[in-house]
Amino acid sequence: AAERTVFYFPGCGSERLYSDVGKASIYLLLMARCRVVMPPPLLCCGFPSGVNAKARMHDRKVLSDTIVFSQIRGMLSHLTFDALAVSCGTCREALHAMGAHEIFECPLVDVSELAVERGAPVPASGRWLYLRPCHDSLEGRGPALLTRRGATAEAVPHCCSEAGTLALSRPDIAYKMLARKASALFDQDEREQPAPLVTNCPSCLQ
Secondary structure, three states: OOOEEEEEEOHHHHHHHOHHHHHHHHHHHHHOOEEEEOOOOOOOOOHHHHHOOOHHHHHHHHHHHHHHHHHHHHHOOOOOOOEEEEOOHHHHHHHHHHOHHHHHOOOEEEHHHHHHHOOOOOOOOEEEEEEOOOOOOOOOOHHHHHHHOOEEEEEOOOOOOOOOOHHHHOHHHHHHHHHHHHHHHHHHHHHOOOOOEEEOOHHHHO
8 A cells, every 4th residue: 555645757868768767767766665646748847948048948847847836736635745856866956946846745856766765675785887967866875875775886977978959059068078977988998897877867877
């Protein structure tokens, strides 16, 4: 039986680019005995349009999302939401800016951290490489989260170069950033045995 209610917003990265991230997030929440409520499919947080200076498109998207969230909250007014969960750092920033957590009257949290804290079985052991995203939904708590699960977390320096839409707008800069990131990864793997590489950002997976 469900012990709490969570609104999960997958965003474009966890729904369209890497749907396995969205599926895994839902699985973890269910394993943590959460009732999972989700928005209609293909709902974007509006962050990409905002950072690309498409102000009118961004404002329309924010207004549309706010209306959808308010309608969901109204339809489910008999439920108390314990958290608004995300699996993407840019979605976290966008939803916080539009006040989505205030609509649902609950904290805005990373889905993996919420699931682990609520008892979802997430095995981790040995040495792990952790790529902290520039837009970090865990706000720097990723290594500590892995350590609590029994792993040794080793940070990998530098940006992955995807950076949302940077790879599309400036591929010349992005390629140099990617080469620097790859060099850092190879250096760490050469010093020790290869290790799993984990992150909490769909763009970094890209």
